[in-house]
Structure formats: C-alpha cells, structure tokens
Amino acid sequence: MARVIACADQRSLSLGDVVAALNDEAFDPTDEESLASAAPLLKGLANNRDFLAEIAIAELKDRCSRQSLENRYSSQVIMLHRASEKYFIRANFWPSPRDTLFKTSGTSPFFYHVPHDHNFSFLTVGYLGPGYWSEYYEYEYGDVVGLPGETVDLKFVEKARLEQGKVMLYRAHRDVHNQLPADDLSVSINIMEASPRLPFLAQYEFDVKNCEIARILNRSSTEALLALAANHGAGNARDLVENFANGHPCDHVRFAALRELAGAEDDVDAGLAVLGRGAASGNALIAGMSRMEMTKRELHRGWIEGRA
Numbered sequence: 001m002a003r004v005i006a007c008a009d010q011r012s013l014s015l016g017d018v019v020a021a022l023n024d025e026a027f028d029p030t031d032e033e034s035l036a037s038a039a040p041l042l043k044g045l046a047n048n049r050d051f052l053a054e055i056a057i058a059e060l061k062d063r064c065s066r067q068s069l070e071n072r073y074s075s076q077v078i079m080l081h082r083a084s085e086k087y088f089i090r091a092n093f094w095p096s097p098r099d100t101l102f103k104t105s106g107t108s109p110f111f112y113h114v115p116h117d118h119n120f121s122f123l124t125v126g127y128l129g130p131g132y133w134s135e136y137y138e139y140e141y142g143d144v145v146g147l148p149g150e151t152v153d154l155k156f157v158e159k160a161r162l163e164q165g166k167v168m169l170y171r172a173h174r175d176v177h178n179q180l181p182a183d184d185l186s187v188s189i190n191i192m193e194a195s196p197r198l199p200f201l202a203q204y205e206f207d208v209k210n211c212e213i214a215r216i217l218n219r220s221s222t223e224a225l226l227a228l229a230a231n232h233g234a235g236n237a238r239d240l241v242e243n244f245a246n247g248h249p250c251d252h253v254r255f256a257a258l259r260e261l262a263g264a265e266d267d268v269d270a271g272l273a274v275l276g277r278g279a280a281s282g283n284a285l286i287a288g289m290s291r292m293e294m295t296k297r298e299l300h301r302g303w304i305e306g307r308a
C-alpha cells in the first residue's frame, strides 16, 4: 500500500519554511526516496495548527483572487503554493456524510467510491479530523496495457484512514485506493509532484470487484484539440493530425489522432480503414484501442450513416 512514513517530529514549521526547504535543487518529487525525505517537513507543517485558517481567511478577504489564478481544482482544494513545475502544495477538504456539502453534492466531487491510481507521486498528511478512509491495493503498471476492461492483478492490502499527523507516500502507477468518506469533516495536506508530462501519463479507474481497468481517467487537452484539427474546414490541419498519429511519443495521443482522423471521414468504411491501421500496429495499446473503436463504430453504423 501507499507507504506510511513514521514521523515523531513535534516542531512546528511555517509554509515558508517548507517551501524554502523544498526549493532546494536536490529535492526531486519524482524520486521516491527524495519525496519520502520531505516527510518531516510536511509533518512540521501539520504541527502548525494556525497557518491553514490564516491562509483561508486571507483568501476570503482578498475574494480568493490567488485561488482563481492558481487553483485548477474545485472548491474542495485550497492551493497553498505553486511556484515551480516541480511540485505544489495543496490542502484538501473531505466532508463526511453528515455534512451539508456531502448531502447536497453527493460523493462524486470528492472522488469517493472511485478506485483509482495516480499518474504522479505525492506525500500527504492528515491535518484535521479523523481522516478519509481508503481500501488500498497495489498493482504492477508495467504488466498492463491500459485497455478498459483489461484484467489487472490487483492485490488488496488493507483498509485504513489518514488520521491527523499520519504521513503517507502514494507511489505513482502503483498504489490504488478506493477512497471512502471521512467519519467527520477532515483536511489533508499534500506535496504533489508536478510536471508537464503528467497529462500524457495514464491514470486509471479500477473495477476492484472484477479486478479490471474500468476506464482511463485523464485526457490531455492535445487529444481534445485533435478533434478540432481533424475536422478543420478544407482539411488544412489534417497533415498535423496525421503527423501526431504517426509519430507522437505518447501512445494515447497517437491513438486519439487516428480516432479523430477516422471520425472525420464521411464514410464509415473509410473510417474503419483508418482505424485498421491502428489495429495492425505493433503497439498493444493502440492496437487494442483501435479494435475497440472499430467495434463501437460497427455497432453504431446505422446511427452514423443516419439510418437509425
């Protein structure tokens, strides 16, 4: 399961202390031991019982202008520090079923009951409350192709919660958790790996009952833009999409380019021929995704051709 890192440190650190220490060039959040070495800093920040409320009040007085600029998450998150492409620090609020927010918003905004891995590593500490629960699993990323419905050797480890002061390290592409509601409103603080490469790395939702990949959770904006490019009037951007389909370093982007080229064809069979190139690929992800897309198009042929 995610690594629990024992930290008995009782000293209290300011956010500025932690940021100054993490800005040391030697800190590398992509390296497990380097990230683990930041555990005493995060514990020290959690020992500081005032800083988060002070930041929240300051943000409210400033109409949350910094959050508007720097926070790409929902209101569940307060962005505490984002200054480099290497890492950022955030606070997360975890409502319990008794909280009004939970009753009005349901579970999905908080990712409860959505078993998933992460395409980044992060360090977390329980800051307030009893902490969210998780059922923890592990898997070998290198053993899966990444296709929805693919069987995965998910190993259940334990059910535990992120109690106040408990520090854990979640390993990218290895630790899976089915996150469950906290018994009372709780807050955690994270030091997150940040990198421009993250949108190109897959994050999966799992079906833990059947030990399968349920779906790929993340999509890069490149994939969305390919749909526009493939359908651009007069086909002027088609060469760009072809280039992506043939040579982009990310498998998901190469498949997305093929899918959009196929979708831009007026004729279903012409689209299937484009996808056939992918199905014949030596790359297992592109071949598998192309075959799935071909099946889908055959199934909906009538609707695509305007007959259904």
Ligand SMILES: [Fe+2]
Residues within 6 Å of the ligand: 116, 117, 118, 177, 179
């Ligand atoms: Fe998670």
